[in-house]
Amino acid sequence: MFSKLKQFKDLRSQAKVMQTALAQESVTEEKNGVKIVLNGNMEVLEIKLNGELNKAAQEEALKECFTGALKSAQKLMAKKLQEMGGIPGLS
16 A cells, blocks of 8 residues: 555656656747747747737637647657656556
8 A cells, every 4th residue: 555655656756847847848839920839838928919910810820829839838748758757657
């Protein structure tokens, strides 16, 4: 029982280290003057809109930027996780 608790504590510690490392990383996507920046924890750090675009064009550009940034952040997370040795028990 205590070995399971130790494993849980170790996993929790690794998750905190991973979360801290990912918070230091960021990804940026830009399209038609619309820009979004996410950190590795998928938190929005910055959004920049282009006032020269109409509402529909801004919404479309923002949607594309957000989708691209999410995909980039997911790739970053996977790379960092792999660099840190993966998740024990899932290999």
